Amino acid sequence: MTLPLDQQTVLVTGAGRGLGAAIATAFAREGAQVILNYRNSRTQAKTLASKLGPRAQAIQADITDADQIRTMIDTAKDTFGPITTVVHNALADYSFNGDARDTLYTLSPKALLAQHDTAVIGALNVIQAAAPAMEQAGFGRIITIGTNLVQNPVVPYHDYTSAKAALLALTRTAAAELGPKGITVNMVSGGLLRTTDASAATPDAVFDLIAGSTPLRSVTTPDEAADAVLFFASPWARAVTGQNLIVDGGLVFG
Template identity: 70%
Template structure:
């Protein structure tokens, strides 16, 4: 088993928001951190400067298998091949219930756009990392989901459908990769206070969620990031195919 301080971790969509918080959490524990970004170059480089010399920024669109392969070659040559994949990348999306598409205007392309990054990106990354995982008989894959599965308080149909498909892939991949010493799990948050994606959410919604949560506050990106560390740590070595909800107790699994 590899402790966090001996791991190379790839976090997709890590230039900002939750991904950045996850990258910082691994950096705090001494891991080598590959910060993937698609468009947030300046933010990704600034994050690496903040984390320290064990972090590097890598540009790639995870929906492009060739770009993923090239990125992994770059990571391997500078930090070492990734032992841990945290698939956080999200297609452009804003959590604004007033501006969301309802079923009367939603089109399949809306769902497909979200799924291409959530599910297609995960597939590209897992396929590319599989030979390395098999060679060392070790690997950790952690996907990012949502508690909207359990409580679609705002029916973001496209986003939730894509994340639901990602949960299915998480569980089937756990079965397929288990014999290689690889665990595959999901961490699902609720609305986070605050990321770029949730910045469009009115304060009244945050306050309403906080009032319904046993802990009395809306989960932060840093709090969810700490839960991601668990699945990469030796303490989670016998846990796979699971979906851990980190939302202060707002919903149950």
């Protein structure tokens, strides 16, 4: 079974700003109903939902709290019906600043676990809350957001990268379990994006260096990464699951 994008009801976690906002905008552009989840970015999320129109709704929930996620999904269902598609984009507060990063000698277990709580436990909470309706419908699309740092840790952001590596593992094991139910689970892994709040501290010289190292001679934008997410949700990807698509202008191959 497949559904065109304009018949899907899409939950985007962490949709108040940055890549999440671009993903929500891309789905709305294609006619989908969109739920913009946010934790703290209330003003940004509400403003974007208003801009996207009556088929969009912003709902607050802490992705690490399973009860809040279930409540959010029930609220969305009352307005739009069951969720067909989940994009797990939420990111714990982070700044990609290589000079200020934690090293192996300064990294605390608390900081490491904070990234895993949002990336991995958050994904588990959303899947557990949304997948039963997908199974009942015989259709579901789950897309997680990873990073090319797992393949090429050019800057050793230990906490962030380890969480995304664990999320990739969960993406693949979830694909194995949910596939027979008509649910695909895939990951889109970007590189450093130009520009989000998380990458705002990155010097221009680093962006220029990355651009010069890619075959496309450019740094990927949030809008470009968002379009790759649409692929996994679309009928064109109906036979694809358990995959990790790296979207970084060709900086990392494979």
